[in-house]
Amino acid sequence: xxxxxxxxxxxxxxxxxxxxxxxxxxxxxxxxxxxxxxxxxxxxxxxxxxxxxxxxxxxxxxxxxxxxxxxxxxxxxxxxxxxxxxxx
Numbered sequence: 001x002x003x004x005x006x007x008x009x010x011x012x013x014x015x016x017x018x019x020x021x022x023x024x025x026x027x028x029x030x031x032x033x034x035x036x037x038x039x040x041x042x043x044x045x046x047x048x049x050x051x052x053x054x055x056x057x058x059x060x061x062x063x064x065x066x067x068x069x070x071x072x073x074x075x076x077x078x079x080x081x082x083x084x085x086x087x088x
Contacts, residue, residue: 004082015075022064023057030056 030053038048080087 008079008082011075011078014072019068020070022068024062026056026060027053 034049036053038044
């Protein structure tokens with residue numbers, strides 16, 4: 001049972017990293033582009049950096065949402081199957 005728990009923990013951490021990647025990468029790319037535009041134009045308005053970043057994260061969640069939920073559901077099914085098999 002200990003090996004199965006270790007496997008589930010490792011898979012859960014890896015899943016958290018993989019599933020969080022699309023919105024984080026979208027926020028990073030959007031922040032980089034808006035930061036460069038602000039530096040070039042010397043307009044230092046905080047909303048000009050935050051609004052595109054929020055929009056990019058929402059777009060990434062809309063596009064990658066089905067894939068992300070499928071990954072989480074597959075992990076949950078694997079965890080439940082493992083728990084059901086280990087129950088006496």
